Amino acid sequence: MDRYPLRVEAHRDEPLSRWLWLVKWLLLVPHYLALLVLWTGLVVLTLVAYLAVLITGRYPASIRSYNLGVLRWTWRVGYYGYQALGTDAYPPFTLADVPDYPARLSLAPAEPVPRWLPLVAWLFAVPHLIILGALNGAVDWTAGNDGTVTSGSMSVIAALVLTAAVALLFTGHHLRGLYDLLIGVARWNLRVAAYLCLLTPRYPPLRLDQGESEPDGPPDPPAALAPPGRSRPRSATGSVVALVAGVLLLAPATAAGIGGGTLLALDARRDSTGYVTTPDVRLETATSAITAEHVTITDTDVWSRRLGNIGDLRVTATSPTGGAVFAGIAPQSAVGAWLAGTAHDELIGMEPDQARYDRAPGILRPAAEPAVQDFWLVQDSGSGSVTLPWETRDGEYAVVIANPDGSPGVTADVNGAIRVPALAGLGAGLLITGLLLLFAAIALIVLGGTGLGHRHFGEPPSAGPPGPPAPVVSTPPVAASS
Incomplete structure (x- = not known):
């Protein structure tokens, strides 16, 4: 079996808290806010990477590192939260690989991306999106009794997670079959996301690979991503500030652009x-x-x-x-x-x-x-x-x-x-302002995202899936042998 370049691994913690899942949504609010910013940056940087591949035939390494880091962060939050409920260890706030965290995500060394792929990757991914949409999308239901109608909606995955959570509440253990299924669906989601981001040009397999480990064994030791002698930035503060400022600037840029376009269209109808x-x-x-x-x-x-x-x-x-x-x-x-x-x-x-x-x-x-x-x-x-x-x-x-x-x-x-x-002047002014703000927002997002990506560019992820922490054993020192 061919190894897929993106590898999604996990280790189930035992025992798990019976009640912690009831408040994880609150504990994860800081992560959700961070991921909102990070995913906005990922979308913008992916579009920039698409243009780079189309024009130069190369995927910028710093953008690749940033996007990979966002997927790592997303997987850790999902594994702790309501994508798997697989651990009670709070996820770290970092794009970097964390070897001792129960949820891990790694990527094989970069492969050349065909120049034409950005034009059709979204189209090739449609079969995956349809299947995953059916699993993650809401299913509506209604029930009537004595003239009273009750309605609601729940996705298949939400139903599985709820079942696993209720079992956890009463038994303190994750249902193994549901756990393996939830990991498989998460793995499928992440593979498709990585393909759409062009982190790998390899088409994701149309299969549900369940379980903690990939079905094809441990990965080969990865090659270093950065050329020798490249140093990392000392602080990520500037990059974070630029990324957040760019994301926040997108809202007024979009509002001004839409408002200006609307006023111009209204003026044309006078x-x-x-x-x-x-x-x-x-x-x-x-x-x-x-x-x-x-x-x-x-x-x-x-x-x-x-x-x-x-x-x-x-x-x-x-x-x-x-x-x-x-x-x-x-x-x-x-x-x-x-x-x-x-x-x-x-x-x-x-x-x-x-x-x-x-x-x-x-x-x-x-x-x-x-x-x-x-x-x-x-x-x-x-x-x-x-x-x-x-x-x-x-x-x-x-x-x-x-x-x-x-x-x-x-x-x-x-x-x-x-x-x-007459609204032409006001509409043109708003549209131009929106475009300028949009360019500034994109520039800040690219600056911040590539800065964060460069910070983690070249860190060699360790091979092999995560495992339980090794026991600490006290042994006397021995002399090294040649």
Whole structure:
């Protein structure tokens, strides 16, 4: 059997605490926060490594060392936590290999990575991702009894870990079969992660290798990774600060970029009068009116002073048959009194091809003729199409679409529009700012990640799987023989 370059080994601690697994989630919070930063760095550095392989045909050694360290850290946390519950020894905070920790991960010396592999590695990994997704993904379930429905979700792996944890609680021992299965699934996950990171160009085997040790025996002694004479940095503080700063900078960079792109897209949709119009939606009801109620508007004076007539609305209603249609906007209280006791449909959601309503209770009857009511702020009626321009003011309002005579059976194609100022300058500024922050974040992540990787580059991992600590035996000193 060919040896896979990434080797995932473990040693089960006995005995295990019966209750510690109940609070491991809390104890692991610092590790989860650290791994959030480290995995963000891994994603960015892997993309950089992809470009390096495509352009130069070489995988940067410091990035390889960093990514390997993140997988090591992840495996130790998972083994201690809810991926295996295999040890009570708290995982160390380091990217380096820890020979005496029960969970170990090592990688064979680097192999040349084909230049084309970054383009298709994700595609080749799809079969693995489907299988692992089925194992790690949540399975929904529902149960009903006497009209009560209970629902929940749990992944296959979560169910296995929960079973092992309950057995541990009552027996103090890990169920051997479940333990071997959980190690096998973790090994599969890590192999696929290593392949997607291009730590090895070898395709992961489509098999579940269970148990503490790899199925093909101990690895060969690894070759040194670093050239002779290369010294390690004295402190990792600068690299850690750069990595954390870069990860934190990604959030405002992404927000600024998305905000700028959104504003530019919105500006592109403005018409010559400054309005942005929604697509037409067909509104239909067998009642006497369709309403959009409880439209609350606040702080219009502030926006008007700062940005002019931003927020002005325009509603257009068109009869699909060319018949008469009425549209009006009025205070919510007035519309509520007018339609009291009369069935009508309240609009609760609009999608590109469908509207959703909530039927207001009442009698299916004609409404009092809307056009003669005196409470409308703006109104229009006529054949074909009507348009309501409205300068917004603070208050709570309702928009009404009806037949001019108030009769039941209303059909109209309706769109809304809002006036917005020119946003191209603001959008371009935000987009450029987001891009600059993104470049700075990537630069800091690369600087910090490669610094951490360089620190551990060249450390020779010891061969062989982890084992139990050797007993301490006191012996008298003996003379060395030649």
